Amino acid sequence: MHCIYTHESTFDKQFQALLGRGKMDMRTVTPVVQTIIEEIQTRGDEALGEHIARFDKWQPSAPSHMRIDTNAMKEAYEALEAPLKSALHVAYERIRTYHQKQLPKSWMTYEENGTVLGQKVTAVDRAGLYIPGGKAAYPSSLLMNAIPALVAGVKEIVVCTPAPHNELNHLLLAALHLCGITHAYKVGGASAIAAMAYGTGTIPKVDVITGPGNIFVATAKKMVYGDVNIDMIAGPSEIGILADSTANPRLVAIDLLSQAEHDEMASSILITPDEALAKAVIKEIEAYLPRLSRETIARESIHKRGAFIVTRDMDEAVALMNEIAPEHLEVMTLNPFDLLPKIRHAGAIFMGHHTPEPIGDYIAGPNHTLPTGGTARFYSPLNVENFMKKSSIISMSKAGLDAIGPSCALLANCEGLTAHEASLRERLK
Amino acid sequence: MHCIYTHESTFDKQFQALLGRGKMDMRTVTPVVQTIIEEIQTRGDEALGEHIARFDKWQPSAPSHMRIDTNAMKEAYEALEAPLKSALHVAYERIRTYHQKQLPKSWMTYEENGTVLGQKVTAVDRAGLYIPGGKAAYPSSLLMNAIPALVAGVKEIVVCTPAPHNELNHLLLAALHLCGITHAYKVGGASAIAAMAYGTGTIPKVDVITGPGNIFVATAKKMVYGDVNIDMIAGPSEIGILADSTANPRLVAIDLLSQAEHDEMASSILITPDEALAKAVIKEIEAYLPRLSRETIARESIHKRGAFIVTRDMDEAVALMNEIAPEHLEVMTLNPFDLLPKIRHAGAIFMGHHTPEPIGDYIAGPNHTLPTGGTARFYSPLNVENFMKKSSIISMSKAGLDAIGPSCALLANCEGLTAHEASLRERLK
Known part of the structure; x- marks a missing residue:
């Protein structure tokens, strides 16, 4: 040094x-991840079971055994010593308070002639959170991913985390209980990302996948991007x-x-x-x-x-x-x-x-899921908007359409789109 | 029917x-696009020239000839007939007004003990806009991509658009002038996406790439995603x-x-x-x-x-x-x-x-770049936030750290991160 x-x-x-x-350099792992994704897409839970046996060294006897028992979460939470339970609660409340300030509002504007424009913000239906396991089992990752989704109003939250030898970190279990997660699965790596992106018999297809992971997870997130949304591709x-x-x-x-x-x-x-x-x-x-x-x-x-x-x-x-x-x-x-x-x-x-x-x-309070490797030039910290999306709203009045419709028809005509033009002219008659 | x-x-x-x-199905075009991207990465402007000759059927005699002359933009704008010029201006103003309402604000909150938390929102340094050309030359695409970037406050906006046979749509040229674009290049397809993602001698590397395109453009956007941000992957x-x-x-x-x-x-x-x-x-x-x-x-x-x-x-x-x-x-x-x-x-x-x-x-007023193929479940219309990113701000007071530091040290300890714990304990002494 x-x-x-x-x-x-x-x-x-x-x-x-x-x-x-x-x-x-994702190129070396890409073929491996591609195969994993295709196996999940074609054989679903069966492939998941095989991947768990191969990577996590245990064999679920039925697909339902991949699911984490909510009683186990509750027991882990209740078994926490008081200072640790209190620390988790302080973290939960502060993270929630901060992320509530991020909530975007829907809005509408009204023009004199009766035209209304706006933007509606709604939560996605289902979010999938990936939480690394094994030697890097960080319960804080669960709080940091789940709380923004909860604040956003996501109805259905799915969590996947690997359980090497079918064992889970007890603090992670407690955090699952604290966040009220009921759909959690002992599935890790690229298989988990593929399962949440495309769905299997057991794991539902989600709209957005967030959470950290190794290069296999990062590569899988990039490959499923577009079929679902993701938060970012993060490195060390x-x-x-x-x-x-x-x-x-x-x-x-x-x-x-x-x-x-x-x-x-x-x-x-x-x-x-x-x-x-x-x-x-x-x-x-x-x-x-x-x-x-x-x-x-x-x-x-x-x-x-x-x-x-x-x-x-x-x-x-x-x-x-x-x-x-x-x-x-x-x-x-x-x-x-x-x-x-x-x-x-x-x-x-x-x-x-x-x-x-x-x-x-x-x-x-702020999120710990952050852009790495210089990507802070364009990525944001994980936030409630990762779990929401917008729709534009346009409501033209007759007077509003009469005012700007002719200009619009002219532009459509210049682009050679006569049905577009007709759609306007028919209403301007 | x-x-x-x-x-x-x-x-x-x-x-x-x-x-x-x-x-x-991007799989069939992926190897082609991969090759194009690697050629741009390794040979920059030279490869761009070859791709232009191959796809757009003209040969720039020097890299600088790929740049669109700002005088040509101005002349095209000034040559517009009055109704069309007026229509472009009406569109510009209405799109700008709508997108200004989307501008997110930075914020800070203050706790009693002097702790400050906040979120800072800033524009990216450079944005790259891809505008399709040829038979689907839509000047409206330029307005819809450039105006959110301008409203966001992006200092440097780069535009790429293909010019088959070295010819450009005059309305697109006029729109470039109206938007005040000075860095525009006659480059199209996956080559343009790669050039903006990684930079060449002539075309600067950007932070975010937006804009529509065919399956080659969509595939290139997916492949460069993570090295830059993109708006979305859009289909028909x-x-x-x-x-x-x-x-x-x-x-x-x-x-x-x-x-x-x-x-x-x-x-x-x-x-x-x-x-x-x-x-x-x-x-x-x-x-x-x-x-x-x-x-x-x-x-x-x-x-x-x-x-x-x-x-x-x-x-x-x-x-x-x-x-x-x-x-x-x-x-x-x-x-x-x-x-x-x-x-x-x-x-x-x-x-x-x-x-x-x-x-x-x-x-x-609202953007016409919209999520397709059911991706409205998780993507938003193109908006000013595509050209911005957030940074979290944390400023702990001594009293604030004393209040929550011990809980934080406990959580760090549970995750086995002793330097994290020490970073807190050294300050709590």
């Missing part, structure tokens, strides 16, 4: 590599930190590590005009690494994919961070709100020294 | 076929009409034909409880067909893909239409607003006898 400097001639090349971080997690000399190097170090511990492929990027800070952070990281339970992962991640960039000034730091467009951005400066107007691209922005990124992973 | 009846035993099967309308156009005995059969017939004339693959579907109306509509269609300039296309479309469904009552008609989830829905009934709450899935809803679908294609 060492600093890199924007004033050095080699900087551009090093920075280009950072911009290419997290790119997934990442953090960018903008810091000035007021930042505590130890906190910066731990926050970078909290991203690095997720995954060997995670990226942790510090950009600061303060060379002394950058060097102190590197020292703190080395000191802190042995204290982590996931030391090996964090060490590999931070050594291979960490970056410590020293800039000429803070403006240059912000400009570079906009190019990075990180999933998570911490602004650890004296006056973080001064920088906010200049920050154009980031999934979630964590302001000031009291706002560590993990507070957003669990409990602050 | 004949009526089909919901009370007949064969209905379900006939209806299932309607639900499968417009499904595109379609109309659904809900009508009661107050509907004029001649108008219903012409409105169905105005969809049929687009494309042999277009679907025109009437659903009504009034058998006499359905039969009268079929008669009017036969009588009107010979009067259309695009008679052959309209005839093939309406005969092969038209449907005239007679239901038991209006409730059943609405329920079936929700399953169809049509791109365009005309409600030609006595009291169309009575039905509006029951209509759950449709791209654009045209209310009452004075609201022909073509008024929405050009001039009413």
Whole structure:
């Protein structure tokens, strides 16, 4: 680990590599995923059973055994110790409160002549949430995916999560109960995405699929996109930190590590005009690494994919961070709100020294499902609108049609569409 | 052409076929499109020149010759006859006014303890609009794609449109001038999508690509999705009409034909409880067909893909239409607003006898880029938010962190993420 400097001639090349971080090459897994999808499409539950045996090492004796028992959810919830139950409830309420503020409203406008235009917003009928399982079983992912769907008003929510050896994380079960999920299935990977996209005897076809996953899940989501909607295609997690000399190097170090511990492929990027800070952070990281339970992962991640960039000034730091467009951005400066107007691209922005990124992973309120790999340039955090869609409303009055119909007929005529023109002229007679 | 009846035993099967309308099988074109994309990625402008020679039958002598001259746009605009120029302006203003109402607002909320949460909405840096050319050169497509991007505040808008034999539609040129587009290129098909997704020497890489196109364009959009955002994957156009005995059969017939004339693959579907109306509509269609300039296309479309469904009552008609989830829905009934709450899935809803679908294609204000093939169950009409994205904002006060930090640390611990936990605990000391 060492600093890199924007004033050095080699900087551009090093920075280009950072911009290419997290790119997934789906080509090698595409044929595998294609086969999985086709098997689910043609043989439904039967294929699901085979995939579960192959990937999760257990065999459902009947399709109905893929379904997660709601009693098991309730028992897990009731068995929670009080502090943990309370923590889940605090998270649930704060996430719900935040997402309720996102709810879009239908609207209508009225013109003098009686014409009405509007936009109607409605929830999708069915949503499918994919929640990773096994070593990366994150109950928080369930809250972050289910609550926006619930707030949107989705009537039917389906959850799929893999259960290696037919075992499930008890906190995930408890979270399923808390969210009131009744349709949950022990199915994982590309098979789960295909099952929710096209339906099987047991798992209903949904309209929208959201949720994180590995490259097989991401590739399956891309392949079913268009037949259903999806939230985004996400890759490895990442953090960018903008810091000035007021930042505590130890906190910066731990926050970078909290991203690095997720995954060997995670990226942790510090950009600061303060060379002394950058060097102190590197020292703190080395000191802190042995204290982590996931030391090996964090060490590999931070050594291979960490970056410590020293800039000429803070403006240059912000400009570079906009190019990075990180999933998570911490602004650890004296006056973080001064920088906010200049920050154009980031999934979630964590302001000031009291706002560590993990507070957003669990409990602050905003969603933790965020665009990665620079896709914050065009993707939004998961939000209630991922579970809703709009319809335009047009109601012309006779006077309104008389006013603009002739212009419309002229444009239709210019495009050579005579039935379009006739549809107008017949009414203008 | 004949009526089909919901009370007949064969209905379900006939209806299932309607639900499968417009499904595109991308598998046959995928390898071709894959090759085109790889050629653009590896050889940029050189490959673009070859593709133009192959598909559009002219050879740009230099990459800069692919660019559409802004003087040509201005001249085309100035040469417009007054009524047409006025019609374009009316369309522009009404479309702009409608889309301005869609603009989302950034917001922040403040908690007692000083914690601030919010959501920042910003335009993407660069948008790419694909406008089909050749026999289907629709200047209206330019207005409908460019205006939402302009309203969203996109700084750099790139347009690609094919120019067979190096010729462009003069009304499209005029519309480019009206929209103030300066970066427009005579490039079409999958090559154009790839060029905008990955950039070439001449065409800049964009963040979002929108616009209609044939199956090659649709397949390319799906393949680049994730590297850029796209609006939707759209197939052949379609109309659904809900009508009661107050509907004029001649108008219903012409409105169905105005969809049929687009494309042999277009679907025109009437659903009504009034058998006499359905039969009268079929008669009017036969009588009107010979009067259309695009008679052959309209005839093939309406005969092969038209449907005239007679239901038991209006409730059943609405329920079936929700399953169809049509791109365009005309409600030609006595009291169309009575039905509006029951209509759950449709791209654009045209209310009452004075609201022909073509008024929405050009001039009413709402967008004409709409989800097809039943995807209105989850896609929205093209809108300003296609050109914008959100960032979450979290700013914890010390008191706010003290209040919820311990619960957050507990959840992090349960997920086995000790650096996450440490990031909190270090601040809670």
